[in-house]
Amino acid sequence: MTSVLTAPAQSMSGSATTVRGWSAKKLWAALSTRVYLPACSIAGIAAVLVVIGWSHHWGGAAFSQSLTSLRVVIVGPLTLAIIGVFLVTERVWPAQQRSLFARGYRHDLLLTVMNVLLVAPLVTALTLSFVDVMRRSAPWIVLPKIGTVPRWGAIALIFVAMDFCNWLAHYANHRFRMLWRFHELHHSQEDMNVLTVFRTHPLIHVSYLVALIPGVVLLANGVLSLTMLAIYGGIVAFAHSNTRLGFGPLGRIFVSPNFHRIHHQLDGPQDVNLGFALTIWDQLFHRAVFPTEETIRTETGLPGRPLIVEQAGEQPHHFAVLVRQLLAPFRSANDLSTSPSIRSRVYRPEQQSDQTANDGSARVLLAARRPQLEDVA
Numbered sequence: 001m002t003s004v005l006t007a008p009a010q011s012m013s014g015s016a017t018t019v020r021g022w023s024a025k026k027l028w029a030a031l032s033t034r035v036y037l038p039a040c041s042i043a044g045i046a047a048v049l050v051v052i053g054w055s056h057h058w059g060g061a062a063f064s065q066s067l068t069s070l071r072v073v074i075v076g077p078l079t080l081a082i083i084g085v086f087l088v089t090e091r092v093w094p095a096q097q098r099s100l101f102a103r104g105y106r107h108d109l110l111l112t113v114m115n116v117l118l119v120a121p122l123v124t125a126l127t128l129s130f131v132d133v134m135r136r137s138a139p140w141i142v143l144p145k146i147g148t149v150p151r152w153g154a155i156a157l158i159f160v161a162m163d164f165c166n167w168l169a170h171y172a173n174h175r176f177r178m179l180w181r182f183h184e185l186h187h188s189q190e191d192m193n194v195l196t197v198f199r200t201h202p203l204i205h206v207s208y209l210v211a212l213i214p215g216v217v218l219l220a221n222g223v224l225s226l227t228m229l230a231i232y233g234g235i236v237a238f239a240h241s242n243t244r245l246g247f248g249p250l251g252r253i254f255v256s257p258n259f260h261r262i263h264h265q266l267d268g269p270q271d272v273n274l275g276f277a278l279t280i281w282d283q284l285f286h287r288a289v290f291p292t293e294e295t296i297r298t299e300t301g302l303p304g305r306p307l308i309v310e311q312a313g314e315q316p317h318h319f320a321v322l323v324r325q326l327l328a329p330f331r332s333a334n335d336l337s338t339s340p341s342i343r344s345r346v347y348r349p350e351q352q353s354d355q356t357a358n359d360g361s362a363r364v365l366l367a368a369r370r371p372q373l374e375d376v377a
C-alpha cells in the first residue's frame with residue numbers, strides 16, 4: 001500500500017524536479033542569449049561588498065571624509081595643475097594633430113565628470129569595504145611596525161608593490177573575457193588624451209581592489225599620502241596623453257606616453273606594455289615593447305569597433321553612446337567581439353558587431369581609417 005501511495009508521489013516529485021530542472025535550464029538558456037551572465041558576477045561582487053561595508057559602518061572609517069579624499073586625488077588642485085601641464089604638452093608635442101574639441105576629448109571629459117560625481121562614491125565604498133573585510137578575516141595580514149624600515153622605505157615599497165598589483169589586475173583584464181568586457185571601453189579610445197585615464201567602466205574597479213593589499217600589509221609602517229596618490233595618478237594619466245615623449249633612458253623604468261600608446265595600438269597585440277607607472281613588470285614577464293619611430297604616431301582603438309564609439313556616425317550622441325558603452329559588458333555572449341585575445345585573431349569585416357554592421361557611415365570611416373588589419377599573433 002505504502003509503495004502504491006509513495007510511488008506516484010515519487011514520480012510526481014521526480015517529474016516536478018525534471019520540470020523545475022528543465023525550466024531552470026530553459027530560463028538560463030533564454031537569459032544567456034540576451035545577457036552575458038558572467039559579467040553579472042562582477043556586479044554581484046560589487047553589490048555584496050557595498051552591502052557588507054555599509055552594514056559594518058565602513059570598518060569605522062568616515063565615508064564622506066574618504067570620499068572627499070578620493071575626489072581630491074581625482075580633481076584636487078594638484079591633480080588639476082598636473083592635468084593642465086599635460087594638456088599644454090599635448091599641444092606642444094602632439095603624437096597626432098587633433099582639434100582640442102575632438103569627439104574623443106569631449107567624451108572622455110563626460111566620463112571624467114561621471115567618475116567624480118558617481119564613480120567616486122562607488123570606489124570609496126568598495127575600497128573601505130574591501131580593506132575592512134581583509135582586516136577582519138585575516139588580521140595577521142597587517143605587519144607590525146618594523147623598526148629597521150624607515151617610513152619612506154615602507155612608502156616606496158607600497159608604491160612599487162601597488163604598481164605590480166595593478167599590473168597583475170590589468171593582465172587579468174586582458175586574459176579573462178569576463179573582465180575584458182569591462183576593460184574594452186578603455187581600449188576603444190581612438191583619440192587618446194590625458195583624460196582617457198578616466199575612460200573606464202565603473203565596475204572594472206572591482207578587479208583593481210587587489211592593489212590595496214600592499215597598503216594594508218604595510219599599514220603600520222607607512223601610508224601613501226594623497227599627494228603621492230595624485231602623483232601616481234598623474235603618471236598614469238600622462239601615459240595616456242597625446243604626447244610624443246619617450247622619457248629617454250628613464251623610459252626604461254617609467255611608463256611614457258610613447259610606451260603606453262603601444263598598449264592601445266589599433267593593429268598590434270594589446271596585451272603588451274601593461275604597466276601603470278613602471279615598465280619593469282612588462283620587462284620581467286617579457287611583455288615590454290619599447291617605442292620606435294613607427295609606433296609613436298600609431299592609431300589606437302579596437303579593430304572593427306566591437307564597442308560603440310563616439311567617433312562612429314554623423315553625430316557623436318555622447319550621452320546615448322555612454323549609456324550603451326556602460327551596458328555593453330552585459331551584452332550576449334554570442335557577440336563575436338567577446339574574444340579576450342582581441343589582437344591574436346584575423347580581423348574580418350563580417351565579424352563586425354550589429355552596431356558597425358548596421359552603420360554605413362561607421363563602415364566607411366573604418367574603411368578609410370583602417371585599410372588593413374591582419375593577424376599579428
Ligand SMILES: [Zn+2]
Pocket residue numbers: 170173174183187263270
Ligand atoms: Zn589594457
Ligand SMILES: [Zn+2]
Pocket residue numbers: 186240260263264
Ligand atoms: Zn590605457
